[in-house]
Amino acid sequence: MNRVLAGIAVAAFATGSAHAGPLDVFGTFVTQKEGSHIRISDCGDGTPCGVIVWIDPASVSDGKTPETATDAKGARILGLTMLEGFRRKANGWTGGTIYNPKEGKTYGSRIKLLADGVLEVKGCIGPICQTQHWAPVESTSGMAD
Template sequence: MTLCALFIAVAVFAQADPILGKWENPSGEGRIEIYKKGDKFFGKLYWIKDSGKKDAKNPDPAQRNRNIQGLEILSNFKKESKTYVDGTIYDPKSGKTYSCKMTLKGNDQLDIRGYIGISLLGRSETWKRIK
């Protein structure tokens, strides 16, 4: 009976949210760690190529001197099958925050779609999982 419980626990763990983990953007300039708080998903820039870079384009002058490395750039996503919706993404290069959805492609690619208003008006990029 204990062995059966162990297999069930392993199966449940294996079905944990596949989006969790570390990802790299297409340019290789940034790495993002996606994690879960409660029932929502978030992501922070845990590494950037220029680690001393400041958030100079932030619309809030009080935030412009903070480091970009360590910023939470993905916020408040909820899971709908292999898509994560109703969240936002902050772009430190422009200082703008966009609506965003993320879609898993297999286990090693994550399509990120930032947009204003409706999803058709935006841009996409594909992040790769860091192994």
């Protein structure tokens, strides 16, 4: 009987780990508006940081390439950290910031992974937030992730 219970416990644990929760935000996602890729990884303290790792050439203007594109402040966009400073909550990450390269502005942010694997990203000014949904980047898409 103990072997049966142990087997059920192992199977339940394995099944549970296959489903990502709202805190499992690590991975590479494509932004909703610009189509750029953001890689979210550990900042070094267990919290998520999002770095721009690929820029859609169609979103670049002024005769620049994705490699030479700059933000509103003149900083190079590729490699720029745009998500950081989050605190863990039971239903996601809050208290972070998101940087908008086109505007050169930083906003309050909350992020969480939805059940379908899409990252819900909120950019906020005070209590008013705008929500975007970033799909995971498929490694077979041929684009850098």
